[in-house]
Amino acid sequence: MTVVSEALKGLKVGPRRIAERSGIQLERVRSILAGDAPAISEVRAIASGLRIPIHLLAQKTPPSDAAGTGLLFRNARRDDTSYDVTVEKVASFVEAALDILPDREAPPAWLTQFRTEERTYQAADAMAKRFRGLVYRYPDTDPATDLIALLGSLDGVVVGRLDHSRYEGVSLVAGNYCFIFVSPRFAGRMLFTAAHELGHLLAHHSAGHSALFERPADIGGFGRHSLEESFVDAFASCLLLPDVGLARSLSAYRDFYPGNSDNLTDLELLLLARFYGVSFDVAARRCEDLGLLPAGMGRAVSKKLGQEYGSPEKRADLLGLPARAAIPFPAVSPALAEALSRGIALGEVSIGWAADRLSLSIGEIMASNTRPIES
Secondary structure, three states: OOHHHHHHHOOOOOHHHHHHHHOOOHHHHHHHHOOOOOOHHHHHHHHHHHOOOHHHHHOOOOHHHOOOOHHHHOOOOOOOOOOOHHHHHHHHHHHHHHHHOOOOOOOOOOHHHOOOOOOOHHHHHHHHHHHHHHHOOOOOOOOOOOHHHHHHHOOOEEEEEOOOOOOOEEEEEEOOEEEEEEOOOOHHHHHHHHHHHHHHHHHHHHHOOOOEEEOHHHOOOOOOOOHHHHHHHHHHHHHHOOHHHHHHHHHHHHHHOOOOOOOOOHHHHHHHHHHHOOOHHHHHHHHHHOOOOOOOHHHHHHHHHHHHHOOHHHHHHHOOOOOOOOOOOOOOOHHHHHHHHHHHHOOOOOHHHHHHHOOOOHHHHHHHOOOOOOO
8 A cells, every 4th residue: 555545545536536637547546546656757647636735645754743733633533544635635734824824923813702611502693693793794684605705814714625525624723823624515515614614613712622624424413413513503504594684585585475375485495595505404404493494394395305306406496596606715815825925926935835735726826926025
C-alpha cells in the first residue's frame, strides 16, 4: 500500500472519476489504487485533477502531526483509515492560511457574544435570532441563502471547500481564526451544513475543541444524535427559517395560492423550501417544531412525494415553482484573498505554493489577487 493509494481510498471518488479528472488510463488508476507505485508525473496529474496538495501524496509525515496545529486534528480519524486525505488537506489548508493571514491576538469580537450553556430548542432559536440581528438588515424575514459567502466576509472567518470528500462539513478555531469547510452538494444541503458548522463554532468556541469532521449522517438528525448535535441542528433550522419570516411567507402564499385546507400543503412546504434555500425535509421539520404540522408528518409527505414524483424537488419543478436562489460560494474568502494578494505582490508567497497548500486553481488565485498594494 502506498501513500497515494491510501489517500485515494480515503476519498469519496471512484476509479473512473479519478481517471477522468487526471487523464490517466482507467486500468492504470485501478493498479495504483491496488498499491502499484505511481510515477511522479502520475502523482502530479492526480493531485491536479482532484485538487489534492501534491505534498500530501509525496510524504509520509502528515500535516496533522505538525507541532503547531496538529493537536487540533488529533481526534479527527474516526475509523480504521490510517491516512485520511481530507483530514490532511484541511490541516494543510489551515497551516498555510495561518502562515499568510495577519496574526490575531483574540477571537473575533462578534464570536464572543455567543456563549450559552443551555442546550434547548429555545436557546438555539435565541442564538439564531442574535446572529441574524448581527448580519441581516431585516433579521426577522431575510432568507439566508447567502450564508456561505456571508460567513467568509465576517471578521476572522475563512470558508473552504471539501472536494471529493466523505465528510460533509468541518469546523475549528485555530490561531484565533474560525474555519468552516463545506462539501459541494445539493444547494439546500450545503446551506444547512454551513449553518450547522456555524452553530458548532458559536456553541463551542470557548471550549478549545479540536477540529470537528462530520459525515453526512452527523448533520440534520434532529434528535437522533447527541444533545450537542441536536442543538446545532436546531440552531441551523432556526437560522435558515426564521419564525416571523416563515409565518409571513405562508400568509402570502395563501393569498396567492388560495385553497380549501386549513392544514399546510405540500405546495406550501415546497414554496418555503425554495424561498429559504433549504431542503423540503428541513422546511417540514421546522414547521413541525413550530406546531404547524403534526410530528412526523413532514417525513411522511416527503416519502410520498418521493414515491409519486421521484423527489420533492421534482414535484416542485412539475408545479413550475420559482427556482432556488443560487448559493454563492466564493473560491477564496475575502480575508484570505487579501492576504494572498499582498503576499504574492510582495513576493512573499508563490502562486504555486498557494495553489498546492490551499487546494486552489491558478485561476482562482489570480482572480483573488486584485488588491493594490499600498506603498
